[in-house]
Amino acid sequence: MLFHVRMDVNIPADMPADVANEIKAREKAYSQELQRSGKWRHIWRVVGEYANYSIFDVESNAELHDILAALPLFPYMKITVTPLCRHPSSVRDNDA
Amino acid sequence: MLFHVRMDVNIPADMPADVANEIKAREKAYSQELQRSGKWRHIWRVVGEYANYSIFDVESNAELHDILAALPLFPYMKITVTPLCRHPSSVRDNDA
Amino acid sequence: MLFHVRMDVNIPADMPADVANEIKAREKAYSQELQRSGKWRHIWRVVGEYANYSIFDVESNAELHDILAALPLFPYMKITVTPLCRHPSSVRDNDA
Amino acid sequence: MLFHVRMDVNIPADMPADVANEIKAREKAYSQELQRSGKWRHIWRVVGEYANYSIFDVESNAELHDILAALPLFPYMKITVTPLCRHPSSVRDNDA
Amino acid sequence: MLFHVRMDVNIPADMPADVANEIKAREKAYSQELQRSGKWRHIWRVVGEYANYSIFDVESNAELHDILAALPLFPYMKITVTPLCRHPSSVRDNDA
Amino acid sequence: MLFHVRMDVNIPADMPADVANEIKAREKAYSQELQRSGKWRHIWRVVGEYANYSIFDVESNAELHDILAALPLFPYMKITVTPLCRHPSSVRDNDA
Amino acid sequence: MLFHVRMDVNIPADMPADVANEIKAREKAYSQELQRSGKWRHIWRVVGEYANYSIFDVESNAELHDILAALPLFPYMKITVTPLCRHPSSVRDNDA
Amino acid sequence: MLFHVRMDVNIPADMPADVANEIKAREKAYSQELQRSGKWRHIWRVVGEYANYSIFDVESNAELHDILAALPLFPYMKITVTPLCRHPSSVRDNDA
């Protein structure tokens, strides 16, 4: 089951660089683990912004929330979730 | 080169059903041809709305505009285009 | 799996009254059938507006879209879907 | 008498963790007490956000305000209240 | 129990003048009857707009919805309802 | 001459409690004095928000600005003013 | 007493040209009469838009509403009124 | 050449009072000098807000930007500029 997610990151200006870097390193590792598992299907950078569009493939709303709430950057992000389903014109069987 | 596109369809209430159906049939054929060519990578239905999120893979801004402006439903859609690039955390080489 | 849905109805001013009434009658029957099946858990009128807040309990995003797109009033509604999950403070086991 | 309430929580980044945890623990206890009393009928987490949708069942506007203003997290929340009433298509007698 | 209501009127440009006048006459009579009964406490014109701010004093959300939905201009208005309660600084006992 | 005013209060999280309390006490006294004088006709709490809707009855725009700018909470409020006049359907002679 | 007013004109596309021209001619005559009387102090065209910013000098809110509601283009305009008062830095005695 | 300018002032809550007062004193002197020169034609206080509407009469866009960027309060203001021209209904030759 697919979900479209936009994440806008806003790290406080007064966070020390090493703290920020450590959080970002954990975020990257966590994201890549989820991508490899197939849960986080796509992640793209929005050009010119500290933001991404992502596609998640999960079993339930609850699983998606647990994944997102566990993001190391979660306290510093505005997240918007939109449920998706197969488009009747799609030629791809797995885009649903 | 990837672009994120949202399309919201708004067909006038007074368009005769057969005219609407003919336009939608052409839209579907056109969309599927572009999907098979690889230009229109993904199309998902937004749940509960006559709208889609799509990912296009084109050579240039101009190619994307030509594709979108040729959509049979183009006069009846609000389209929003966002340029994408590879996310530094992405594990997929072709998501760029 | 629960979803929060807001529906705002906007019937064109020039729709004949008997056409509108027939659509509304079908909408009501369809809604009540879904409520009795347990898919449409709650529906409340927003005071002063031709709008409702509803809670749906479905198996998947696709099922929800199919239900909503089949609403007789679907062409005349703006629908906004928000995925829900169990709140950690909830005392109700079935509110998830 | 039912009310639809959305709460968005925004705890200041510089609040010490133990202070935040103590407030959240009181919030949870207070919420569960109100849920058990029947005043706070439903609470759902919005997927991906530190926010909830809730349904309250109270005697009056004043009772609702007193309940909300006493929330331990009240100073850190944006709250939006919408009055509800029974929908004419509802099959549930107590959804009013 | 008090509610703050804003009504914005938007009569279609192609409604015949006599039809519009007949609706407005019924609206005025209905409004004045409710004002005299004490249900519709105040109505003020917003300067420069075809809109009003009103204060209603009703027993319940349902009563307010029934009153508003029965307005002859209801199909041509955007209505926004905000529940009110007594302000702790108010010196008026009946402003609640 | 009547004006509709909405005030949203936003006291900085780091203001010491005794400072805040002293400002609020002065605000309350000032508000009640103006209510008793007839200048501040009504004040209602917006349910669930640290906000009020008020009706002022003043001689001029300038008098209203002087009253509002002298509010002890003025530096911590967002204020929106809307000029009102008698509604042609009003049955109250003094609602103008 | 001064008010800042923005007017956005939106004449329906299907209004016959001679009807529109007759309304505009009356609007112009009415506006110029009010300007000469001193009630309508200023009127400026917003560059690139069918809109104006104006300054009115009236005795009361009610007088302003009567003037605006009598504009021949009133049914085709969106009007926004903002009350003004003398700025403490102003060097002009009559700008109040 | 005339421009309509709205300025919303937002001085940080933690700026020492004497610093703020010194900036405001310079702002006032600077504003009055420009008013006397004819460049800053009008300045009005928006009732209830720390904001003003102003009319500037300058030779060019560049001159206006230089004037605004030199305001002592410039770093603490949100400024919106709208170019104006003579309205065809205006009876004042110099309102252009």
Add this chain to the structure above:
Amino acid sequence: MLFHVRMDVNIPADMPADVANEIKAREKAYSQELQRSGKWRHIWRVVGEYANYSIFDVESNAELHDILAALPLFPYMKITVTPLCRHPSSVRDNDA
């Protein structure tokens, strides 16, 4: 003197194709004449939208308004004008 202009075109769905085409042909000729004269410095299509961003180089606000109001598509466009001036980092002497 430079201005940034955004134009969004919205031709009514019921305008006959030959009428629309005739207007567009005149629009194109008019635009190209202004481009060749140097008044209309740039015009770019916004990808995926019936809209453009343009840069105008004119003597005054009034000249710009006269140019825009004479566009054959003017009645069918939403236009937003933003005054520009030379950026202190610009290396181009004529970008002002």
Add this chain to the structure above:
Amino acid sequence: MLFHVRMDVNIPADMPADVANEIKAREKAYSQELQRSGKWRHIWRVVGEYANYSIFDVESNAELHDILAALPLFPYMKITVTPLCRHPSSVRDNDA
């Protein structure tokens, strides 16, 4: 390939002046180097705002993101990117 970019700068009020100046000096040098290379075709100041409209000419979305993310002021800016293409009415061959 051209892109329209708006940048709004918001430097924190508590950044020391010398730090801010050093960042701005690097920003200017970087911008001018990109302008001379032809990548950053135009930059204009928005009158009255700490903001600019710019036109970039790059090979790809990725190149644009790399350029923007490397701006010394990037952490303090809100950036909005809009892809452009040649307008069919344009008389300039290189505006694409």
